[in-house]
Amino acid sequence: MGKRKRQRLGSNLTKKQKNHLREFGEQHPFHDEILEKAAPAQIVDLADSSEQSDSGSDVESGIEQMTAYQHLCSTLKNVAEDQDSDSDSDSESEFEEVVKETTQDEEEEEEEAEENDNNEIGDKNDQEERDAFNKAETTSSTTGEELAKNEVADSDEIENDNDLETDFTDVKNEAKFCLESNLFGDESQGESEEVAYVNSFEDPFKQHMDTELEEGDVKTITKVHSTTQSKVLIVVPFRETALRVVQILISLLDVKDKLEVSNKKRFKDEYGSSPEDRPPNLKRPEDYEAIFAGNIDDHFRIGVAILRRSMRLYAPFYSSDIIIASPLGLRTIIKAEGDKTRDFDFLSSIEILIIDQADIYLMQNWEHIVHLLKHLNQQPHEPHGVNFSRVRMWSLNNWSKYYRQTLIFSAFQDPQINAIHSKHCFNYRGQVTVSNLPQTGSICHVVMQLPHVFQRLDVSSFADLPDARFEFFIKSILPQYREAVMSHTLIYIPIYFDYVRLRNYLNREEVNFSHICEYSKKSTINRARYHFLKGEKPFLLFTERFHFYKRYAIKGIRHLIFYELPTYPHFYSDICNMLNPENRGDEATWTCTVLYSKYDAQKLTRVVGAERAAQMIQSKKSVHLFVTGEDS
Template identity: 70%
Template structure:
């Protein structure tokens, strides 16, 4: 597969077809991954078959020997297999060199299996590429004087880095490097790894300032364990018998970085000190924990993608007689494989693949809708009113704002409807609502991810006591802090939450700080026809489809022990 993928020469007509973005879509269903959408611009790369074995990958011997040991955590006790069903199917897709989007990589379960799988694939790609270069070097040394250079010796890109792995925190980079070392180590021997102590000091456990007495859910501990610094980048050079950490980018085979860490190197147009040539020949891009970047800064991800596979501004010592023709033709983006892993379906992540990825072998996206929504995890007796907007697009925020101001907010302005929390996923929507409430002199407090601890304490206190009628609350604050907000009686979701389980978490907060016999709680949710995945994750796929098809724009559900949905 490696030779077939990189050795395939595209015609100019095929390149024009790839650049147009027109794709043929088909569906496939696999035992573990479920329903998948397969898209391809070229007819000869259509739907995927069922690659039920990793043998077609033709793994490097060292990787094949070490894989069972590295992967033993995910194999059932007593099983003779050395690969889980999920990894078997993911490795089959990766080995076909198609783009892959897997949005069910839970940080508590699948994420570890996924990480081992893409490390195996990335390292296999690097070892095969390096082995080919070394073999051709030997062939060229034995070449007779005056003998012409064969096309088979075109085995390189414009720069050396071949694999870029994006992870959100240093702890994730630490785990990736540990897996790579384990895969490379000779059996029974320790691998020669340079700067190992420095790497452990900089990427290992750090002191936490979080209060130890706060109870947080399992997904929080899974995401925020270890070193959670999000500004880093490190180059890895894979040699014959050693691994060099902190290698200069132009001497690296693999780059592991956070989007923010790369963003500071890439710079902006007009800056004197900026560099992006080292991304010119990336052949495998891994975007792990893509949903976390939505909580950080998605623009950093887009900036990184836009700087991939551009023609370098300098030569950087490359031997142009060894550069592949498709690299010289500036067609590298059509050969780049992009692997995206997330715990949720999200339009922005989908857009990353549809608008910025042009792999000539096509794309495969897992498209399973949630059968049981997170609303079933709401344990309080609570009526949920879902109100549908007539929005023109996913990004049409004007319609949502006017609907909220004209239809929803007036219902809660009465003093009787106090203790109302407004949950806002987008920070830009939060700023707009905050400015509007200030202008209208509404009695409210606000909490966002940029609020100082003292501001958060005051806002929570005033809201619980009823001194502030409204509390404007951002999703990112909940993602990073998970504080229990006491005193909520009315809950408004300005938009459906990015993470479905946040819906039940917020609804169940109504019990906090409430009297045993307290009642009269309400929950209002705004959604549009472009919120299919989020709505399905909250309400369930079947119920979401009915709500979107219905002529009615308002739907009521009641949760609690005495009620059924």
């Protein structure tokens, strides 16, 4: 090989350029020198990395040592594959050491070259070859470092692509602030929070129910508040019942006769009664005396606040623990939709609802009960000074209805009362119904010898029942009683709307009749009773609510038509026992007709008994006859 004349790398560099080369591993771009002869380009083929083909294009080397270079590259490649993320910093430090050693060697060579300019040509060539090898080694280390960094970068990109959702979705932290998963504010839930987040598409209330409470959670529940203070709502029909409820509360709380009751005198004056209020010589049945005893005003509401050693009556609803009210009293404050003065936020946190004597509300106005239930446990429109940081999470989530306990007490079962359970009771623990099935009906209490004809209506749906009953009555029943021998007929109608419909029809047909309802004046009642007794009016329309509130004895009855089975079973025997013979042999002409359908199963059971009611509903015959009396 001939001698190659090449300017030594680093021999013409200034001290500043040498420091830059030592620190950065490359020459300063503003001081690059153009060599007289460009070094040939070196192309390196790498087996496993196609993206790194350009890494060796800028290598400037005079003598190529392929064996050492390949060995160095393979060594660096193995290190980059085996080491973790800390290998980057180690590679950089190795790179700086190599550059530093190379620079020091170049400085020493420069000094020796200046002192020994007249050395032999062979020694100079050996020094040049060694410098070239060192430069190639430095360049190869730089190339290997770039390969290792590229491989680490590629692996990082793959990991980033696979964990894209994890980078932008903080499962743990987001679960901490999730209302569905963070129910009691426990920050140390661990893996349960991640599971709750993953199952966020399930029913949140179901997740809430599946959460097991610990002792700390139970203690937390007792310390937090609700949106409003009122927790118990007791619905009673009359003021007398409210008086009894308050007296029971006082007796339970006043253990040592140290309980202070505020506004007690005012409460007794407004809710109590005096013997002078009762009409003299008024004789009524026992059930009437039990229901209408005392103050029977049905428009009232009162708040009761329970303190440690005192009870405050007439407390504002938003400061009361217990609210005692009638359906009408609540309806006048809830009012209708669109009224600006309506208010029902105090019902948002009711946890115990007690509906006492529910059967009496059927005689008052059942719509008031339905209207009340629709406005229970709704989100309040105003904060009312509540500290929301202490409100239960399920209360903020509008789940209060799932925790409300509803207690309904009634003298009997009725479809409208049963509808409360299916439409307005959502307690997650379920429902319990306790009822007494009557084995013998009230028909057994009829003392008069009387034939009872039960005629069944076949209808496809409950919605069609009122129309089907009306059509059957005017086409099949009424024509039989239009004759003169069928006068003195009393038509018992439980529902007021059916009463109005039938009254309007008889007026259009110009039928001679009288009518009595709960809204009739006393003079109208006396006149109708007199005309019916004398036979001047062959028909008398008689409503159930009038009989419930008045219990008047109607004289002159010879024929009975029950347009529908009565709500109270004893009303059936009461009406039948009103028949009183004026002359001997009148019993032979008495009749009683009852209309019923399969949707009246509960009412029919209370009248004829459970066994007979089942046979009458399932029988292929639509007409059934019963005869009562001493001689039957």
